[in-house]
Amino acid sequence: MRLPKPKTLQGRALARLLKRATMSSIEFQNETRTYRLGAVIHILRTRYLLPITSTGKTVTTQDHGRKTTYVDYSLDGREKYLDNLQVQNMIKEVDAFEAS
Numbered sequence: 001m002r003l004p005k006p007k008t009l010q011g012r013a014l015a016r017l018l019k020r021a022t023m024s025s026i027e028f029q030n031e032t033r034t035y036r037l038g039a040v041i042h043i044l045r046t047r048y049l050l051p052i053t054s055t056g057k058t059v060t061t062q063d064h065g066r067k068t069t070y071v072d073y074s075l076d077g078r079e080k081y082l083d084n085l086q087v088q089n090m091i092k093e094v095d096a097f098e099a100s
Helices: 009-019 025-032 036-046 080-081 085-097
Strands: 052-060 067-075
Touching: 009 025, 009 036, 009 067, 009 080, 009 085, 025 036, 025 067, 036 052, 036 067, 067 080, 080 085
Parallel strands: none
Antiparallel strands: 052 067
16 A cells, blocks of 8 residues: 655645544644645545545634635545554654654
8 A cells, every 4th residue: 555654744634534534624724734735635535546535514603603614524444544554654653753
């Protein structure tokens, strides 16, 4: 299985998708300080052929009840990837990189 390098945004996004059921662009921005999750997901889908689903969500903000839309991403069948030792090691490397 081909995986992105742990120190890349692709590796960091994939590790998050593997560790939890969904990830929003807002969460990724808060955790990695980048606005480019859509581009990262595109690379994971096309270069690494990962089955990532996107679901648009509309919520009411605290800004005078204004509506805003964001996207939740999920990795289809993520449980099957978690059994892979290579995937487990990549997640550990991402965690170590982000902790440093």
